[in-house]
Structures are given as structure tokens and as C-alpha cells.
Amino acid sequence: MKLLKSIFLLTLVTIISAFTIQPPKGYKVGDVATDFSLKNIDGKMVSLADFKEAKGFIVIFTCNMCPYSVANEDRIIALDKKFKQKGYPVIAINPNDPSVVSGDSFEGMQKRAKEKGFTFPYLFDEKQEVYPKYGATKTPHVYILNKTNGKLVVEYIGAIDDSSLDEKNVKVPFVENAIASLMKGEKPEKSYTRAIGCSIKTKK
Numbered sequence: 001m002k003l004l005k006s007i008f009l010l011t012l013v014t015i016i017s018a019f020t021i022q023p024p025k026g027y028k029v030g031d032v033a034t035d036f037s038l039k040n041i042d043g044k045m046v047s048l049a050d051f052k053e054a055k056g057f058i059v060i061f062t063c064n065m066c067p068y069s070v071a072n073e074d075r076i077i078a079l080d081k082k083f084k085q086k087g088y089p090v091i092a093i094n095p096n097d098p099s100v101v102s103g104d105s106f107e108g109m110q111k112r113a114k115e116k117g118f119t120f121p122y123l124f125d126e127k128q129e130v131y132p133k134y135g136a137t138k139t140p141h142v143y144i145l146n147k148t149n150g151k152l153v154v155e156y157i158g159a160i161d162d163s164s165l166d167e168k169n170v171k172v173p174f175v176e177n178a179i180a181s182l183m184k185g186e187k188p189e190k191s192y193t194r195a196i197g198c199s200i201k202t203k204k
Contacts, residue, residue, distance in 0.1 A: 026135015029191045033145050033152045036130045038123035041110045046121050055087030056146040061136040063096045064112040065103040066198035069139045071165045073116050079175060080120040088179050090120040095131035100201040138197035142175055146182050158193030
């Protein structure tokens with residue numbers, strides 16, 4: 001009887017857990033993001049506070065090896081070129097542990113940035129402390145920050161656009177639309193989309 005009761009309780013807990021919606025970890029739209037200091041591919045430490053003239057940032061968690069990240073590299077470069085001079089530079093961050101994916105090492109980052117001609121900082125979250133604060137789960141995963149009363153407010157979270165792999169199929173450029181709204185002093189019409197990409201690699 002005790003065994004049956006234990007099995008029943010275990011089954012009940014499993015069912016409840018399966019249908020329980022866990023609150024998302026990390027930043028949500030409207031939260032204030034804190035600054036960080038991470039090593040850039042040139043060996044220098046970079047913080048958001050270094051960009052005195054910036055009105056905000058397009059923070060993108062990405063990497064060298066994920067096919068989704070690779071497919072979005074040209075789009076990330078285009079975003080930086082389009083919006084950097086308007087006050088919204090791209091800040092790319094590699095959150096992966098290179099012991100899991102060797103190609104995502106710091107040296108791999110330097111090589112990839114040179115090959116592609118990255119126009120933006122490409123930072124290494126070596127201690128894997130920054131991406132959990134943001135709540136990033138994929139590469140690529142975008143967070144648009146907007147300076148409001150001296151604070152960095154999260155205004156958009158999600159994908160770069162609606163075509164994760166093929167740029168030719170893009171119909172809705174989520175990030176471009178969000179930045180365009182912010183530049184007009186408006187809130188983005190779409191502030192959250194589902195990030196599609198590879199899972200962030202951590203040590204087991």
C-alpha cells in the first residue's frame with residue numbers, strides 16, 4: 001500500500017512539473033541592464049560605459065561555430081554599419097565554453113573576426129557570467145538596450161529577423177524595426193520574439 005501511494009505521489013509531482021510554466025530567467029523587456037567588462041578580440045577590456053555617445057546598444061550573443069550564428073554574421077555587420085553612427089552600435093559577445101566547442105576559443109574569435117571583417121567589438125564571456133544575467137539561451141540571441149534617464153533599459157529580446165538561416169527569406173527585420181521605433185521616441189511594436197539558434201555551450 002505504501003509503495004502504491006509513493007508511486008501515485010511521484011506520478012502526480014511529475015505531471016504537475018510537466019505543466020508548470022517556469023518563470024524566465026534573466027532580463028525581461030522593461031528591466032534595467034547592468035554594465036559589464038569583457039575582453040575584446042584586441043585584448044582590451046570593453047564596457048558599455050566606454051561608449052559615451054551611444055543612445056543604446058544592440059547586444060548580440062553569438063559565436064564562431066553555430067550555423068545559425070554564421071548565417072547571421074553578414075546581417076550583424078549590416079546592423080552595426082547602419083545603426084552605429086545613429087547611436088546604436090552592435091556589441092557581440094561569445095558566451096560559449098571553448099572546452100566544449102574548441103572552435104569558439106578566444107583565438108578562434110580573433111580569426112573569425114578578421115576573416116569576416118567585423119566592425120564591432122567581439123567580446124569573450126570567458127567566465128560565463130554575463131549571458132546568464134541577460135537570460136540568453138541561444139546563439140544568436142539579441143537584446144536591444146536603450147538609454148533612458150541614464151539607465152540601460154531592455155526594449156527588445158529575441159531574433160534578428162524572421163528567417164534564422166536564409167537572409168533571402170527575411171520578411172520582418174525585427175531588430176531594424178525596433179531600433180527605428182526607438183529612434184522616433186516610440187516603443188517597439190514587437191518587443192519579444194523567440195530566439196532561434198544553437199544552445200549556449202557550458203561545461204557539464
